[in-house]
Amino acid sequence: MIRHKSTIYGGKLIAMITLVDTISSCWFGYDQGVFAGVLISTDFKAVFPETLDANISGITSSCFFIGAFLGSIAAFVLGDKLGRRKTIALGLILNLIGATLQFLSWGLPQMIIGRVVNGLGIGLTSTTTPVYLSECAKSHQRGMLVGIGASSNVTMFALANWINYALFSQTGPMQWRFPLAFQIIFFFMIAPLLFFVPDSPRWLLLVDREAEALDVLARLAGKDIPMDDAGVTAEFRSIKSAIDLEREDRTPLMDVICFRDKTHNFRRLILSCGTQFMQQFSGINALGFYLPTLLTENVGFTEEMSRLIAAVNGTVYLISAFGSLIGIDRFGRRKLMMWGSILMGLCHLIASLTLRESDADISKRELMGNVTTAMFIVYHVFFGVTFASTPWIYSAEVNSLGWRARGAAAATATNWLLGFVVTQYTKVGIDNLKWAFYLMFAIFCFSWFPIILLFYPETSNRTLEDMDHMFIQNPSIFVYGKPDMTQHIRPLSFIDAEAQRIANC
Numbered sequence: 001m002i003r004h005k006s007t008i009y010g011g012k013l014i015a016m017i018t019l020v021d022t023i024s025s026c027w028f029g030y031d032q033g034v035f036a037g038v039l040i041s042t043d044f045k046a047v048f049p050e051t052l053d054a055n056i057s058g059i060t061s062s063c064f065f066i067g068a069f070l071g072s073i074a075a076f077v078l079g080d081k082l083g084r085r086k087t088i089a090l091g092l093i094l095n096l097i098g099a100t101l102q103f104l105s106w107g108l109p110q111m112i113i114g115r116v117v118n119g120l121g122i123g124l125t126s127t128t129t130p131v132y133l134s135e136c137a138k139s140h141q142r143g144m145l146v147g148i149g150a151s152s153n154v155t156m157f158a159l160a161n162w163i164n165y166a167l168f169s170q171t172g173p174m175q176w177r178f179p180l181a182f183q184i185i186f187f188f189m190i191a192p193l194l195f196f197v198p199d200s201p202r203w204l205l206l207v208d209r210e211a212e213a214l215d216v217l218a219r220l221a222g223k224d225i226p227m228d229d230a231g232v233t234a235e236f237r238s239i240k241s242a243i244d245l246e247r248e249d250r251t252p253l254m255d256v257i258c259f260r261d262k263t264h265n266f267r268r269l270i271l272s273c274g275t276q277f278m279q280q281f282s283g284i285n286a287l288g289f290y291l292p293t294l295l296t297e298n299v300g301f302t303e304e305m306s307r308l309i310a311a312v313n314g315t316v317y318l319i320s321a322f323g324s325l326i327g328i329d330r331f332g333r334r335k336l337m338m339w340g341s342i343l344m345g346l347c348h349l350i351a352s353l354t355l356r357e358s359d360a361d362i363s364k365r366e367l368m369g370n371v372t373t374a375m376f377i378v379y380h381v382f383f384g385v386t387f388a389s390t391p392w393i394y395s396a397e398v399n400s401l402g403w404r405a406r407g408a409a410a411a412t413a414t415n416w417l418l419g420f421v422v423t424q425y426t427k428v429g430i431d432n433l434k435w436a437f438y439l440m441f442a443i444f445c446f447s448w449f450p451i452i453l454l455f456y457p458e459t460s461n462r463t464l465e466d467m468d469h470m471f472i473q474n475p476s477i478f479v480y481g482k483p484d485m486t487q488h489i490r491p492l493s494f495i496d497a498e499a500q501r502i503a504n505c
Contacts, residue, residue, distance in 0.1 A: 037164025071123020332488030340386025
């Protein structure tokens, strides 16, 4: 039995699916970086004088996160109903509408509506594309491929900062309208790809479209691979058996919330949300949206120098984020997150102490300002290698198939909601707490280490179907000291369990 004829298969097909996730992440990253330069543009402040108030400036930035939060909630509801491709397409249309409203804005209400609609679209796509890719990729490639998308997020974050710096000399509306309009290019890059890629085989099996799922698995396996190929049918049976097991264990929602289901779906959802909580309260968006403002008002640099430093910092961040691809599968998710928490915490601690010294002794302000700036840049290096991509990979992996879209949606919603909180109150927090604002982030970062050590299982080098077995066999919330839960090499017991699933199907 030969699969449907197609010119896209094997490596080409997985590359195209990776490209869907990558370009989606590029739009996401660009939107995170572009508005920092927009806010300090002279013409923007003239057109929207209300943003001179710190609270109004905060809501203008952070309303994007509210939209993205709502988009993630929509993905929670729609992700398994529409499928991965249709959910992504809906998000892209909302992105296009929101971006257009922003760069054509003539009043603050229109700007805010545009940012909310843009956020809705980003919430849908940022939730769905990592899940889509993770459901199509092989276990030994999954971390790297999803990491490419997350790292591409940083690429566009860096580009947005360089565009902001390049437009510094502009005095008219081009200084802020062009950066907001530039994002529309992403729509025309990603939308055509959706016509050539299939839906996820795991989602197709979830909705009982078995023939289509088998066809997609064969296409992913390579050129001229028949649908009855032994490897294809073995993977099909393993996935189907895992779905059947989940359906047999289907329990009332209250039992799921109380951890009374065998596969511990709610616990896994909390773990995935926790990684996004850690990412946001490490302070990344506090610096991402306000770094030029912080360098100008708190460290003492000129506006031009602040933009240049932000652009250089974005480039360093970009390089370090792609550096994470080297270690994400080699060292595992746990080790990257644990060491990242300590290193980021040290950067925040040193930055807070140097700012304190700068306030206490004005003669040291230049020296302490340089050290603070260096710590902000080093922080982005450590964040890029560890927490830039790991939470997105983890939340796309740890949840069961029946809960994967919902778990990823809840995790992404957590990211956006806390991003709103951090972005909304960063300016106010710095104005009131000054150096102690960064000390708060240092304490948060240090606290992540024991939490990850004790509660977070490893997800690298495991099939997505391994995750159910892992939680069924290890129902305790504590994972420390349990090799099957913490080693980054796939345990032998998981290989045996997969063979048993295939045999029983």
